[in-house]
Amino acid sequence: MRRRSRLPLEQLAPYLLAEERGRQAGSERDRTTGETPLPSSVASSSLLDWREVFGNNHPVELEVGFGKGLFLLTAAQAHPEINFVGVEIVRKYQLFTATRLAKRGLGNVRLACAxxxxxxxxxxAAASLQxxxxxxxxxxxxxxxxxxxxxxAEFVAECARVLRPGGQLHAATDVEEYAAVMSALLDAQPALRPLPPPSEKEPLHDLDYLTNFERKFRKQGKPIFRMRYERSESLS
Ligand SMILES: C[S@@+](CC[C@H](N)C(=O)[O-])C[C@H]1O[C@@H](n2cnc3c(N)ncnc32)[C@H](O)[C@@H]1O
Known part of the structure; x- marks a missing residue:
């Protein structure tokens, strides 16, 4: 018999960040074509209050494009003193990851589909992320x-805006050409300064990887390009 892959929505609701925000923030776009134009300016804003979202004032870290959620799962278990927010454009990944979190009863993660x-x-909000x-x-x-x-460049500028001074941006890719583009964009952002990238450690078991894609590429023997930058005191 096939195992049910996700829990009912009522059980996932505590993990799903404000459904209507996800929709406002563009989750309706068809990412397979990617043709929906982005508005040239963001007309309305409804900034999240992290203290209200999590019910505490722990520092908040955000993951972009969490896919099947391995990073969030591992990081949230290892750091109950940190709140994690994931933003993922594909709804089925949001629900899949919410199921993994719910099965472990992890209370320090929220997931947006956006x-x-x-x-x-x-x-x-500006300077609201660690x-x-x-x-x-x-x-x-x-x-x-x-x-x-x-x-x-717009994404990097947004990261510089939302990171608090001393906050860090962590990135990785298996694509050398994209890595060069990413580091050039990061180097060009005056509010960020490069830090030494984290060293690669040998996994102790099959879930001991940063993400699912990292596991896939490392098993294929591909090199991984890692970047780490710190937000400086001022924005320029
Ligand atoms: C190549 S996958 C990597 C998934 C995961 N980070 C990992 O390493 O296993 C890229 C992820 O980014 C998500 N994504 C792509 N464009 C996005 C966007 N504009 N906003 C949020 N998520 C996005 C995709 O749906 C996909 O899950």
Whole structure:
């Protein structure tokens, strides 16, 4: 008999961040075509109050494009003193990850189904995050599709805005060309300064990887390009 892959919505509700915000922030876009144009400016804003969302004032870290949620699961278990927010454009990944969190009763994670390019400017207050994590963003291989990439100058500027001074941006990709683009964009952002990237450790078991994609690529023997930047005191 096939195992039920996700719990009923009522049980997942505590993990799902404000459904209507997800929709406002662009989750309706068809990411397979990516053709829905982004508004040139973000018209309305409804910033989240993290203390209200989590019911405490612990520091908050955000992961962009969490996929099947391995990073959030591991990080939230290891750091109950930190709150984690995931933003993922694909609804089935949001529900899949919420199921994994609910089965473990993890209370320090919330998941939004949204396009991060709209979610950050609309929903996240300036200097409100301790860290932003973005692991293995879709490379969109074809040149004519590069405009669909999440990691752009605008995205980096948004990260600089939402990180508090001393907050960190962590990124990784298996695509050398994209890694070069990402570090050039990060180096060009005056409010961020590079830190030494984390060293690669040998996994102790099959879930001991940063993310699902990291596991896949490391098992294929691919090199992983890692980046870590710190938000400086002032924005410029
Ligand atoms: C290559 S997968 C990597 C998933 C995960 N980070 C990992 O390393 O296993 C990229 C993820 O980013 C999500 N994504 C793509 N564009 C996005 C956007 N604009 N906003 C939020 N998530 C996005 C995709 O749905 C997908 O889950």
């Amino acid at each position: 396009d991060v390019r709209l979610f950050l400017p609309r929903c996240v 860290a932003v994590h973005i692991y293995f963003p879709d490379p969109w291989w074809k040149k004519r599709h590069h405009k669909r990439r999440v990691f752009t």
